[in-house]
Amino acid sequence: xxxxxxxxHGILQTLAAVGFVEQDEETGKYQLGAALLHMxxxxxxxxxxxxxxxxxxxxxxxxxxxxxxxxxxxxxxVLVVHHVFRPDDSRQALEVGALQPAHATAxxxxxxxxxxxxAAELTADELVRYTPSTITARDALETELRTVKERGxxxxxxxxxxxxxxxxxxIEDRRGVTVGAIGISGPVExxxxxxxxxxxxxxxxxxxxRAVSRDLGAIPW
Amino acid sequence: xxxxxxxxxxxxxxSSRCLIFDERSRIISxxxxxxxxxxxxxxxxxxxxxxxxxxxxxxxxxxxxxVDLGVPDLVALGLTxxxxxxxxxxxxxxxxxxxxxxxxxxxxDHLVRELGGDAGADRFRDRCxxxxxxxxxGPKIRWLLDHxxxxxxxxxxxEIRFGTMxxxxxxxxxxxxxxxxxxxxxxxxxxxxxLDWDDVLLDAMGVPRAMLPEIRPSMEVYGEAGGDLxxxxxAAALGDQHAALFGQTCFDTGDTKCTYGTGxxxxxxxxxxxxxxxxxxxxxxxxxxxxEPATYALEGSIAVTxxxxxxxxxxxxxxxxxxxxxxxxxxxxxxxxxxxxxxxxGLFAPHWRSDARGVIAGLTGYISKGxxxxxxxxxxxxxxxxxxxxxxxxxGTTLTALKADGGMTANNLLMQSLAxxxxxxxxxxxxxxxxxxxxxxxxGLAVGFWTDVEELRGQWHKAAEWIPSMDEAERERGYxxxxxxxxxxxxxxxxxx
Numbered sequence: 115x116x117x118x119x120x121x122x123h124g125i126l127q128t129l130a131a132v133g134f135v136e137q138d139e140e141t142g143k144y145q146l147g148a149a150l151l152h153m154x155x156x157x158x159x160x161x162x163x164x165x166x167x168x169x170x171x172x173x174x175x176x177x178x179x180x181x182x183x184x185x186x187x188x189x190x191x192v193l194v195v196h197h198v199f200r201p202d203d204s205r206q207a208l209e210v211g212a213l214q215p216a217h218a219t220a221x222x223x224x225x226x227x228x229x230x231x232x233a234a235e236l237t238a239d240e241l242v243r244y245t246p247s248t249i250t251a252r253d254a255l256e257t258e259l260r261t262v263k264e265r266g267x268x269x270x271x272x273x274x275x276x277x278x279x280x281x282x283x284x285i286e287d288r289r290g291v292t293v294g295a296i297g298i299s300g301p302v303e304x305x306x307x308x309x310x311x312x313x314x315x316x317x318x319x320x321x322x323x324r325a326v327s328r329d330l331g332a333i334p335w
Numbered sequence: 336x337x338x339x340x341x342x343x344x345x346x347x348x349x350s351s352r353c354l355i356f357d358e359r360s361r362i363i364s365x366x367x368x369x370x371x372x373x374x375x376x377x378x379x380x381x382x383x384x385x386x387x388x389x390x391x392x393x394x395x396x397x398x399x400x401x402v403d404l405g406v407p408d409l410v411a412l413g414l415t416x417x418x419x420x421x422x423x424x425x426x427x428x429x430x431x432x433x434x435x436x437x438x439x440x441x442x443x444d445h446l447v448r449e450l451g452g453d454a455g456a457d458r459f460r461d462r463c464x465x466x467x468x469x470x471x472x473g474p475k476i477r478w479l480l481d482h483x484x485x486x487x488x489x490x491x492x493x494e495i496r497f498g499t500m501x502x503x504x505x506x507x508x509x510x511x512x513x514x515x516x517x518x519x520x521x522x523x524x525x526x527x528x529x530l531d532w533d534d535v536l537l538d539a540m541g542v543p544r545a546m547l548p549e550i551r552p553s554m555e556v557y558g559e560a561g562g563d564l565x566x567x568x569x570a571a572a573l574g575d576q577h578a579a580l581f582g583q584t585c586f587d588t589g590d591t592k593c594t595y596g597t598g599x600x601x602x603x604x605x606x607x608x609x610x611x612x613x614x615x616x617x618x619x620x621x622x623x624x625x626x627e628p629a630t631y632a633l634e635g636s637i638a639v640t641x642x643x644x645x646x647x648x649x650x651x652x653x654x655x656x657x658x659x660x661x662x663x664x665x666x667x668x669x670x671x672x673x674x675x676x677x678x679x680x681g682l683f684a685p686h687w688r689s690d691a692r693g694v695i696a697g698l699t700g701y702i703s704k705g706x707x708x709x710x711x712x713x714x715x716x717x718x719x720x721x722x723x724x725x726x727x728x729x730x731g732t733t734l735t736a737l738k739a740d741g742g743m744t745a746n747n748l749l750m751q752s753l754a755x756x757x758x759x760x761x762x763x764x765x766x767x768x769x770x771x772x773x774x775x776x777x778x779g780l781a782v783g784f785w786t787d788v789e790e791l792r793g794q795w796h797k798a799a800e801w802i803p804s805m806d807e808a809e810r811e812r813g814y815x816x817x818x819x820x821x822x823x824x825x826x827x828x829x830x831x832x
Binding site for chain 1: 362363446656657658659661662665742744745747765766769796797798799800801
């Protein structure tokens with residue numbers, strides 16, 4: 115390329131940080147990242163995503179007993195494209211079309227972890243503190259997103275609303291590109307056990323995300 | 336495993352499915368196999384009853400295997416089925432004497448007009464609640480008796496058996512020849528008051544009583560299955576729309592459900608008395624619980640709902656998938672004054688005008704594809720409104736809420752528009768598979784797995800609800816425009832077309 119090696123390395127590091135390239139852990143070789151793949155493709159319509167995920171999200175609400183939402187990224191925030199009521203016949207209002215802050219919700223963290231360049235663009239003003247637990251420091255958010263990316267799911271514990279917690283996992287298409295997040299939310303007493311997210315609920319959410327991804331053509335894993 | 340389950344088989348037009356439900360009415364397993372459609376000539380649509388029976392056995396086995404359950408884990412099996420599809424088989428050998436004539440098969444077109452004679456399509460409506468039409472089983476039986484050599488003599492001698500899909504499957508499962516009231520009610524041979532075969536109707540159609548199954552309630556133990564399913568009580572049978580009504584827990588007079596698919600089917604529970612329609616709706620048995628009196632329903636079908644979205648996608652190519660219609664419709668705020676009446680093959684309930692054809696009204700230079708997409712979605716809403724008005728008028732009730740199911744409930748804008756146009760809340764249930772849920776509920780009730788309908792009502796949960804947000808004046812103005820558009824569809828077809 116006619117550039118010094120260190121400069122190329124610096125450029126690649128920057129591109130990797132925002133998800134445009136990815137480095138293979140074993141070989142050290144670089145390849146195009148998911149974020150770039152996403153930019154170059156027609157994005158999955160939120161209405162299409164809802165239609166494809168309808169039965170799976172109903173089943174998740176039935177199994178978990180909590181409300182279910184599917185979200186996509188929209189200008190740095192989470193756009194709710196689907197909402198299934200908590201199956202307890204209490205009065206609930208449909209939240210389809212609502213926007214949630216990305217840094218303070220499980221769905222948002224899943225999406226930001228897949229689109230690091232969006233996280234990088236969030237301004238200090240946008241990293242609003244909603245509760246004492248909200249992650250507002252950029253470093254802390256970066257660390258959180260790395261964890262989310264590694265383990266494949268995210269939690270918010272009283273980070274948006276006191277007493278409320280949410281869990282989410284990524285929905286991927288056939289190229290492994292994250293096209294949305296699916297999650298459940300409810301009171302901490304039901305969502306948590308001994309200070310951590312209930313493992314059965316985490317597996318329900320992850321299984322559902324995988325099932326929807328499979329229906330979108332993702333390779334089973 | 337101490338927990339026990341109920342299985343439902345949904346023998347549908349496209350496929351056979353088996354769903355297994357736990358005692359909280361949650362789906363724990365699903366299996367599905369499609370069957371072939373046989374088109375011997377234009378307008379003829381047949382299914383192979385033996386293939387369907389093989390598929391039904393397979394889906395039950397697969398659904399059980401998928402969750403490591405066996406027949407002893409099931410308390411009962413409930414059936415729901417495509418309606419009106421007609422099977423005739425040899426009483427001695429059990430072999431079908433012809434492929435099943437499906438409800439979509441139109442070969443009885445001339446026959447039903449002949450049967451109507453001077454009295455027309457409504458000749459038998461008082462007795463059976465139905466107009467003469469190609470869908471129903473009675474004329475299909477008659478066609479087979481007229482066209483298969485020697486069949487009439489054999490039928491009169493009691494050597495031939497008739498059944499709709501429920502009947503065929505119950506016979507294969509238990510060896511008994513019976514049907515449930517909801518399926519029997521779609522033959523045009525059953526009297527709506529006596530709930531028994533009607534001699535006048537049998538005479539008029541030329542169908543020998545000897546070939547008909549015994550009519551039983553929708554839920555009771557019909558018998559135990561044999562073979563691989565040995566010991567499994569077969570405890571319910573309902574036509575698909577009737578099962579959906581039951582699965583949507585529409586147990587009270589006035590409770591109404593509508594299933595939105597290619598076409599749509601609305602059923603309103605009208606209580607213990609059949610309501611005769613002055614608006615061309617069908618009178619049908621909703622369901623019958625054991626020895627209790629039957630619950631009746633009014634049925635209104637809309638020929639073109641999801642089919643219009645498909646047409647918009649396939650014939651106009653303005654969208655790539657059905658879901659994209661919502662995205663396109665949301666590019667604008669309203670219909671821009673544009674109304675789309677999809678009278679592709681005439682107007683059905685409540686107008687019944689075969690001379691009508693589709694119209695897009697209110698076109699101006701302002702109209703964009705987004706407005707057209709809105710008009711396409713609103714067509715489903717206004718057509719629903721017309722059927723609701725007809726039902727309210729026939730039954731003397733006022734709709735207070737609508738329970739919706741079917742694929743189109745995924746369309747959020749459509750569901751909101753529906754609530755706006757009807758002026759009542761529209762809810763979608765957590766279990767979208769309402770026919771299977773209804774069949775499972777009915778079977779579970781018959782064997783005491785669930786105590787009563789109140790318990791079932793407690794297991795119906797809202798997955799979503801859309802609240803009307805349109806003001807009354809705007810709603811009525813929209814409806815007025817829709818009716819003007821409908822008026823413009825009429826008298827289009829000429830004698831020489």
